[in-house]
Amino acid sequence: MSSQTAGSRWRDPAMWMAAPAVIFMLAVFVYPFIHGLILSFQPLEGGMLSNYIKFFSTDNLWMTIGVTLKLALPATLINILIAVPVAYRLRHKTPYQKIATTILVIPITLGTVLIAEGMLTYFGPKGWFAQILQTLHIYEGAIRLTHNYAGVVISLVISGFPFAFLLILSYITGIDPVLPRAAATLGATPFNQFRYVIFPLILPGLAMAFCLSFVQAFSVFPSAVLLGSPAGATRVISIAAYEAAFENYDYSMASAVAMIMGAVQLGVVVIVLGARNLFYRGPVTGGKG
Amino acid sequence: MMTSQSISRQPAPKRRTHWASRAWSGLVVGLMTFFLINVGLMIASVATNSVAKRWLGTWLPNGWTLEWYSAAWQEFQLGDVLLVTIQVVLSVVVLSILIGVPAAYTLARRNFRGKKLLTGLFLLPLMIPPITYGIPLATLMYELHLAGTLPGVIIANLLPALPFVILVMTPFIEQIDPNLESAARVFGARTFTMFRHVLVPLLAPGILAASLLVLVRTIAMFELTFLTAGADTQTLVVALYYSVFAAGVRASQSIDAMAMVYMIVTLIWLLIAMRFVSPTQLVSRVKEHPQN
Numbered sequence: 001m002s003s004q005t006a007g008s009r010w011r012d013p014a015m016w017m018a019a020p021a022v023i024f025m026l027a028v029f030v031y032p033f034i035h036g037l038i039l040s041f042q043p044l045e046g047g048m049l050s051n052y053i054k055f056f057s058t059d060n061l062w063m064t065i066g067v068t069l070k071l072a073l074p075a076t077l078i079n080i081l082i083a084v085p086v087a088y089r090l091r092h093k094t095p096y097q098k099i100a101t102t103i104l105v106i107p108i109t110l111g112t113v114l115i116a117e118g119m120l121t122y123f124g125p126k127g128w129f130a131q132i133l134q135t136l137h138i139y140e141g142a143i144r145l146t147h148n149y150a151g152v153v154i155s156l157v158i159s160g161f162p163f164a165f166l167l168i169l170s171y172i173t174g175i176d177p178v179l180p181r182a183a184a185t186l187g188a189t190p191f192n193q194f195r196y197v198i199f200p201l202i203l204p205g206l207a208m209a210f211c212l213s214f215v216q217a218f219s220v221f222p223s224a225v226l227l228g229s230p231a232g233a234t235r236v237i238s239i240a241a242y243e244a245a246f247e248n249y250d251y252s253m254a255s256a257v258a259m260i261m262g263a264v265q266l267g268v269v270v271i272v273l274g275a276r277n278l279f280y281r282g283p284v285t286g287g288k289g
Numbered sequence: 290m291m292t293s294q295s296i297s298r299q300p301a302p303k304r305r306t307h308w309a310s311r312a313w314s315g316l317v318v319g320l321m322t323f324f325l326i327n328v329g330l331m332i333a334s335v336a337t338n339s340v341a342k343r344w345l346g347t348w349l350p351n352g353w354t355l356e357w358y359s360a361a362w363q364e365f366q367l368g369d370v371l372l373v374t375i376q377v378v379l380s381v382v383v384l385s386i387l388i389g390v391p392a393a394y395t396l397a398r399r400n401f402r403g404k405k406l407l408t409g410l411f412l413l414p415l416m417i418p419p420i421t422y423g424i425p426l427a428t429l430m431y432e433l434h435l436a437g438t439l440p441g442v443i444i445a446n447l448l449p450a451l452p453f454v455i456l457v458m459t460p461f462i463e464q465i466d467p468n469l470e471s472a473a474r475v476f477g478a479r480t481f482t483m484f485r486h487v488l489v490p491l492l493a494p495g496i497l498a499a500s501l502l503v504l505v506r507t508i509a510m511f512e513l514t515f516l517t518a519g520a521d522t523q524t525l526v527v528a529l530y531y532s533v534f535a536a537g538v539r540a541s542q543s544i545d546a547m548a549m550v551y552m553i554v555t556l557i558w559l560l561i562a563m564r565f566v567s568p569t570q571l572v573s574r575v576k577e578h579p580q581n
Contacts, residue, residue: 006471010309013479013480013481014395014397014398014399014480015399015401015482017392017395017480018391018394018395018396018407019390019400020391020392020393021388021389021391021392021411021455022407022410022448022449024388025411025414025451025452028444028447028448029410029413029414029422029426029448030410031426032422032425032426032428032429033422035425035428035429036424036425036429037426039424039425039428056356069466071318073434082320084322085317086317086320086321089314089318100321101563101565103531104325105559105563106322106328106556107328108509108559109505109509109552109555109556109559110506110552111509111526111548111551111555112511112527112530113526113528113529113530113533113544113547113548114332114335114548114549114551114552115331117335117531117533117541117544117545118332118334118335118548119329119331119340121331121335121338121541121545122327122330122331122334122336123331126345126346127334128330128334128348129327129330130359131348138432141476154517156392158328158331161324162411163511179486183449189307189310190310191309191310191313196386211416212290215415215416215418216418217418218418218511219418219419219420219517221420221511221512222530224513225534226530226533226534238418238420238512241420241424242383242424243421245424245427245516248532251428251431254424255424255425255430256449257424258420258421258422258425261418261420261421262417262422263293263423263427265293265416265418265421266416266417269416272467273517
């Protein structure tokens with residue numbers, strides 16, 4: 001089947017089966033993106049680059065890049081760093097694994113609003129969290145975990161951790177169990193099995209999990225509004241983009257912000273995936289079926 | 290390589306657990322328990338508030354009532370919102386499968402120039418945040434008067450769903466023995482007949498799993514619906530967001546009642562999905578080795 005010549009490809013119906021998907025992606029993803037890119041160079045006033053100049057010379061605009069990264073990077077790192085040991089512990093196929101995974105998956109179903117409402121009620125100044133701490137005399141002062149930076153990071157961990165965990169669990173259980181068992185037979189402790197066998201094998205998976213979690217954390221729009229202080233400490237770049245488009249009706253500026261957002265996001269992805277190639281060159285996954 | 294002799298020469302130190310590794314595993318379990326207890330209590334406080342008469346700064350509310358659920362149903366025009374949600378979600382699931390599975394077949398079975406480029410095109414929407422491509426898309430839709438309409442919301446939500454289906458289904462198709470297709474061809478089946486009678490039945494579990502996952506993702510997709518929906522084309526997530534954003538307009542209890550409805554709806558679908566696809570098989574499959 002793969003020995004066909006190039007000419008007969010066009011008569012191969014299997015090649016045409018991708019056509020609807022390709023047309024859809026070109027029409028709904030590529031074309032609007034190019035349209036937006038061109039639009040971003042056609043500002044309401046000023047020269048071609050004036051949207052970009054305005055973005056990088058207005059404090060409450062360009063600062064949003066830093067604010068977004070300051071929220072998304074730590075949240076993603078926390079999620080990955082907790083998910084790895086937990087997934088490693090749950091790597092064996094047992095009923096315990098199934099129950100634990102199911103419980104850990106529940107936060108995926110919460111949705112931004114339930115998390116926001118729950119955090120405002122639970123972590124609020126008079127919520128159960130504060131009451132428990134005060135009853136147990138652990139911490140007496142006022143607890144500020146909502147409407148600030150901490151609130152948004154916590155909500156990103158609650159909503160992002162289950163996803164990171166599932167991905168990493170999937171990578172770890174994808175490793176042929178014979179490999180760590182061989183290491184164990186040679187006397188490797190669980191830590192050394194992880195350090196020398198599992199970790200190098202899941203590193204590509206970790207890079208991918210980091211990128212996918214980072215994408216989620218990077219567009220923190222609803223939680224940054226509901227749980228943060230959208231005018232100050234958690235004024236993320238998606239808020240700036242939304243304001244430009246739907247409050248100022250400046251679609252040209254909004255497109256420029258979206259392009260900058262995409263560039264920053266892709267920059268991080270490229271760095272992470274590039275770093276993976278620096279550290280490890282070898283088979284991409286172990287024991288894939 | 291390893292003979293049974295060399296295995297038996299091992300002094301069998303396996304059962305001796307180091308104090309450090311015991312402390313470590315205690316720490317991991319403890320951390321997880323702390324996380325889960327707090328998430329559990331957080332859900333419980335929303336659930337409590339949704340059935341509370343009044344609850345201000347005490348351990349428990351001063352009375353219980355179920356009326357917030359019926360109030361929420363009317364206030365949010367939940368009937369209409371749910372109808373829109375069902376229409377959007379079902380259309381996205383059906384369309385993403387109909388368009389995505391054939392495309393996954395091409396990627397799984399054919400090698401051609403530009404295949405990497407095509408894979409990249411399908412991967413890119415998953416690698417940048419929805420709001421990034423949502424804004425140019427919404428801008429275009431406003432120009433074409435598609436924004437605010439049901440087809441507009443469906444098209445926008447299809448954008449991340451389609452690549453997701455393709456990426457989930459490609460490894461599923463790769464694992465099916467190509468000889469089955471060759472056999473069908475020997476008996477004279479054309480590609481589409483073969484697809485319908487051989488591949489689709491074999492792929493049914495994978496298609497079911499992918500549809501359920503798309504369903505859960507689409508119910509939860511906030512940004513794209515938020516950017517493209519009009520007043521009467523909001524899905525449940527977006528309606529909920531507006532109700533919290535306009536805090537004070539609605540009682541927090543009725544928002545919490547809605548949030549509970551949302552969580553239960555999503556949870557049911559996710560649990561069904563997990564019955565058909567083990568979450569550990571999302572990105573890679575491994576031959577099941579006997580655990581001893």
